[in-house]
Amino acid sequence: MSLDKTRRELLQAAYTEMHLQGFQAASLNAILNKAGVTKGALYHYFRSKKELGYAVLDEWIQPYLMTTWIEPLINGTLPPLERLKSTISQGSEALGDKEIQLGCPLNNLAQEMSPIDEGFRQRTDALYQAWLESISNTLKEGQTLGNIRQDIDPRDTALFILAALEGCMSIAKNAQSREALVHCGKGVLNYLDSLAG
Amino acid sequence: MSLDKTRRELLQAAYTEMHLQGFQAASLNAILNKAGVTKGALYHYFRSKKELGYAVLDEWIQPYLMTTWIEPLINGTLPPLERLKSTISQGSEALGDKEIQLGCPLNNLAQEMSPIDEGFRQRTDALYQAWLESISNTLKEGQTLGNIRQDIDPRDTALFILAALEGCMSIAKNAQSREALVHCGKGVLNYLDSLAG
């Protein structure tokens, strides 16, 4: 019976290294060092570097996205608009300084890999679609409840909110500054307020 | 007398390759092939791959940013809010399909390199600051003219606009879709309209 401990440590090490260096620049030897195993272990569990990268997306980044950004929108008890605002606030505040400097891992991979590898692109796109749908549904719910303006298109608005969020992360990453993230996040929250109706 | 034709072709080839693959994954040999020269030429004009990357930012990306995104804000004759909207519209429409798929070259480099190389980070940050200031000044001008709301902070708002713009580019890049860019851009323009006052 296997607990796949080695596999999990490989995934974690790969995630860390990819988050720091990007996928292409992430060295397998560096990952192996960090995980404390050797090439034999790696190629026992994964057929190639690319499949390791796919697994990081499927088994590491996706769960994080679900639990801290999507599920609070689905399962939350607050009114829709407040639920959106609190999810964004909490998600941002939960970020450590290092995570701000390194940026959103999903966005990083999407930006780096989507033009050059279809497998990565499909995965990142699927995650964005799920995220988008959770925001869009929350907006729709607010519209039926009557406390979100009726004249906005939920999908377009959700797309814009998502873009603004990722943009804030990008700005903060480049400025290497939590303050930039806070200022930019304030803009997002102000925009959300403008959706009340 | 030298027209630095070789140097310019190296810069252009490096820009293209970096735009497609990213800086780290851009192969010098691929750049040399594309430019039609050899290593001797490259290392005659640039001391290292990194300095070539810096030069691409300084001499290729910066001019593009200035002429199509910043100077229209400074020299434009439209009223401030319309000037912002038209600059954004025109800048977006000028993008070819390939450029949408490959994303904003400034954002690409910023995302990839800012956590791991201070030289890149300083350059991309300086460009973002210049961009930010041009937007911020346009907002201020609108406030003094009275057709932009007085209760918004120009710098914070400019930061949010910039984040939203870069976010739209990111979303469109990952979706590989001009339609996504258009929908998302609509959100930006709507937001800008909400600043009128």
Place this chain on the structure above:
DNA sequence: ATCCCCATACATACTGGTTGGTATGGTATT
């Protein structure tokens, strides 16, 4: 005008190191 001098502007060939990937072998578990 012509010779030399030498810097500029590249091309060619090569280096040590790293890359992702493989082949093989051993060991523990079932």
Place this chain on the structure above:
DNA sequence: AATACCATACCAACCAGTATGTATGGGGAT
């Protein structure tokens, strides 16, 4: 005994960078 699990050793390909060679053209001396 067979399979899962993983370490070691090795590979060709590629990497950025360097050492060296060479063609060219302009400037000064004659």
